[in-house]
Ligand SMILES: [Zn+2]
């Protein structure tokens with residue numbers, strides 16, 4: 001019997017990692033790091049991974065899916081590591097960046113356990129990675145299962161993983177999007193499955209009729225136009241990988257179509273490295289505008305954070321800077337102080353903002369409020385603050401419909417979502433698909449991957 005164990009420490013979007021086991025064979029799906037916790041608390045339940053782990057399959061290059069990879073590969077030297085070429089090309093520089101962040105935290109916060117791994121550790125891990133292509137079944141030596149990667153439409157290289165075993169089929173969605181973004185295509189739709197292991201990120205967030213992707217794209221462009229007309233600059237706090245490239249492509253096309261004036265766009269150093277990967281990989285992974293090369297065509301300027309102390313914001317400039325959560329000491333957090341006192345400037349959010357993060361607090365507080373920006377002093381927020389939902393995740397309505405009409409599983413496992421998000425799906429599935437088993441896999445406890453016939 002194949003079992004599935006959730007190695008994430010709590011039901012949330014944390015250190016995503018899931019173990020498949022059949023007899024002495026085992027495979028790990030993702031090896032993430034918690035985005036908000038620190039130290040070993042931020043890693044998955046690694047002591048539950050069998051010593052002779054057969055393989056690690058990586059769904060995509062976000063930190064909550066790859067952040068612990070060097071730790072797991074170092075502890076399981078015999079494990080094969082498989083991912084798409086896009087994921088491999090993004091993961092290596094992102095993990096090196098994580099080492100830099102942890103090294104800085106060691107210095108600034110006195111964390112003697114940091115870094116949890118080193119640049120050498122990332123290099124040692126990377127030499128073991130193998131590329132797996134989309135839609136081509138692959139096996140792990142003599143193990144009793146077969147896998148297929150399907151494009152997930154989330155970020156460059158992202159996949160859903162099909163698991164074929166016991167004559168049945170399961171699908172681990174990773175993070176997916178059923179609708180298009182600017183660069184990413186909608187995910188593939190590989191049909192019906194016996195078991196669906198599904199991300200539930202947006203389960204607590206209802207879609208509003210009429211407010212689709214195009215609506216938010218046009219609203220963002222109108223917001224930028226208005227800001228420029230009153231002589232302001234725009235800050236878009238974004239993740240260096242994924243959102244930076246999607247928004248840059250959107251702005252590039254808007255400038256070509258005359259929807260916004262030709263304005264300089266600044267991106268961060270890591271954002272530039274990630275954009276170069278998107279350019280190099282443009283024809284190797286499914287995407288729209290497959291010929292578009294963002295660096296030479298959109299010509300973003302690289303923002304040097306050392307300029308911050310002397311920086312004067314200029315009318316008509318766009319700052320596309322990380323981090324998306326405005327974590328203290330990141331460029332978007334520091335530069336935001338220049339925007340706060342100026343009514344004609346704007347801070348626009350374009351993605352998920354965790355409610356307790358500085359971005360979440362600022363977004364909730366809004367224009368006209370007072371906010372403590374981390375130094376126990378209240379500052380007035382005079383600039384415009386708005387949110388445009390350019391999500392990289394499927395809406396809950398899309399996931400519900402897709403599951404009930406196409407996947408039609410007899411068992412669904414809800415993962416990668418907060419308790420309220422999972423609860424919404426559990427309740428909707430109970431109503432819409434009576435008879436389907438709904439499982440919220442408890443951390444560390446194996447459950448059968450497929451329904452068991454009595
Ligand atoms: Zn993701």
Ligand SMILES: [Zn+2]
Nearest residue numbers: 062064065175
């Ligand atoms: Zn994720």
